[in-house]
Amino acid sequence: MDDAAILDPGQCQIETWGGQRLVHLGPACRVGPVELGLNLERERGADGRTVRAGPQVKWAFALTDTLSAGVLASATWQRSDAGHASLRLTDSSVVIPVTWQFDDQWRAHLNLGRDFHRAQPSTSHAGAALEWAALPALSLVAERFREGGRNAWRAGLRWAATPSVNVDLSHARDLRHDGPRGWTLGLTWAFAR
Numbered sequence: 001m002d003d004a005a006i007l008d009p010g011q012c013q014i015e016t017w018g019g020q021r022l023v024h025l026g027p028a029c030r031v032g033p034v035e036l037g038l039n040l041e042r043e044r045g046a047d048g049r050t051v052r053a054g055p056q057v058k059w060a061f062a063l064t065d066t067l068s069a070g071v072l073a074s075a076t077w078q079r080s081d082a083g084h085a086s087l088r089l090t091d092s093s094v095v096i097p098v099t100w101q102f103d104d105q106w107r108a109h110l111n112l113g114r115d116f117h118r119a120q121p122s123t124s125h126a127g128a129a130l131e132w133a134a135l136p137a138l139s140l141v142a143e144r145f146r147e148g149g150r151n152a153w154r155a156g157l158r159w160a161a162t163p164s165v166n167v168d169l170s171h172a173r174d175l176r177h178d179g180p181r182g183w184t185l186g187l188t189w190a191f192a193r
Contacts, residue, residue: 001129001143001154003109004060004068004099006035012193017168017186021045026056029193034059039074048081052090066101072113091117095125107131111145123149136160141170151175156184164190 007013012029021044028037037056042049054077060070072095077087095113102108109129116122127145134140137160144153156170168186173179 001109001127001141001145002058002070002072002095002097002111003107004070004097006030006058006060006070007190010193011190013188013190015186015188017184019182019184021182028056028058039076050078050080051087052076052078053087060097067098069096069098071096089118091115105133109143150179152179 007028007030009030012027015024015026015028017024023042025040026037028035035058037058039052039054039056041052043052054075056072056074058070058072060068062068073093075092076090078090079087093113093115095111098110100108100110107130109127109131111125111127113125114122115125125145125147127143127147129141129143131139131141139158140156141158142153142155145151152172152174154170154172156168159167161167166186166188168184168188170184170186171182172184173181
């Protein structure tokens with residue numbers, strides 16, 4: 001779930017997370033009024049390994065003191081062991097994130113998006129999340145989302161180990177009884193350029 005915020009001017013970050021089959025690396029930097037990033041992923045499945053890479057640009061702005069919105073656009077090139085030896089453009093995506101800070105400890109996030117697939121019809125995705133800063137260095141989040149035609153939920157916690165390092169642990173589950181589920185562990189490091 002994306003929030004409607006970008007890095008501070010002159011700041012960069014490296015975000016990484018992984019689960020049972022998927023590993024993600026996402027470096028990003030604030031450049032002028034936008035955040036420019038790169039998404040790199042490696043997934044292991046029944047058909048072998050799939051590698052994905054693509055750029056991302058995010059812009060966010062305050063509507064009021066407690067409400068902000070933004071636009072996130074990305075594209076993905078993919079290579080898999082099952083058929084394609086070179087990277088091929090597979091899809092692009094546009095997401096509108098909205099964040100409402102309705103209390104010092106509580107924030108709500110809403111995402112509406114559209115995925116444009118190269119070889120299939122485009123699809124919509126959406127989600128809503130509630131975030132609670134239980135302690136200055138610990139926050140809890142619960143989200144419900146629809147992506148890839150499937151409905152799922154995720155719950156997790158974020159620990160600010162230092163002012164520039166966050167550790168995330170979450171569990172996601174498809175709403176269908178036999179759907180996918182799994183744990184994800186993530187690490188984010190923010191630093192000045």
